[in-house]
Amino acid sequence: MVGKELIIADMKVDDLPEALAIETASFKTPWSEPLFYNEIFKTTAILRVAKINEHVVGYLCADVIIDEGHILNLAVHQEYRGRGIASRMIKEMIDIMRDRSCGSIFLEVRASNDVALKIYEKFGFGLLGTRKNYYVSPVEDAVVMALRLR
Numbered sequence: 001m002v003g004k005e006l007i008i009a010d011m012k013v014d015d016l017p018e019a020l021a022i023e024t025a026s027f028k029t030p031w032s033e034p035l036f037y038n039e040i041f042k043t044t045a046i047l048r049v050a051k052i053n054e055h056v057v058g059y060l061c062a063d064v065i066i067d068e069g070h071i072l073n074l075a076v077h078q079e080y081r082g083r084g085i086a087s088r089m090i091k092e093m094i095d096i097m098r099d100r101s102c103g104s105i106f107l108e109v110r111a112s113n114d115v116a117l118k119i120y121e122k123f124g125f126g127l128l129g130t131r132k133n134y135y136v137s138p139v140e141d142a143v144v145m146a147l148r149l150r
């Protein structure tokens, strides 16, 4: 478990190099730098970073369209996994979306990503359906999950 040293803050352009290193180590088809950059400046986006000793150890990217929240990306540095960092970011994001009067939060996850499925289930997300062959490299179905907030 991480304690007081963990800080969750808005993602800034200066955080991009460390976030990108985590992204490329975590995903076979990672988000590009321009994609992160665009998200940082998008008015509907909420990008949060988890930092320890001023270094990025994880991030969660989401957006809110009217009253619907969408979790778009989540990763934690390999050396910092299993300490509750993703849980802290998800809990905080749910609180932010509740404060913004979101009725539901949606996300997609690779059908084989048992760790991510388990985390979202822990926070009450339920299975909504699947999107066939949604992902590439390797091709795989997406599991669509949703959390109702009201």
Ligand SMILES: CC(C)(COP(=O)(O)OP(=O)(O)OC[C@H]1O[C@@H](n2cnc3c(N)ncnc32)[C@H](O)[C@@H]1OP(=O)(O)O)[C@@H](O)C(=O)NCCC(=O)NCCS
Binding pocket: 026, 027, 073, 074, 075, 076, 077, 080, 081, 082, 083, 084, 085, 086, 087, 088, 108, 109, 110, 113, 114, 115, 116, 118, 119, 122
């Ligand atoms: C998914 C990921 C973000 C989890 O980050 P994390 O900080 O290690 O997660 P946490 O420590 O908060 O763990 C939360 C829950 O996940 C589950 N979990 C975490 N590590 C696990 C493991 N190795 N095996 C099984 N379940 C695991 C548990 O349910 C855990 O809750 P618990 O501690 O109360 O039992 C991280 O593994 C990661 O970056 N993976 C690669 C990128 C990815 O798959 N992102 C998700 C895309 S939707």
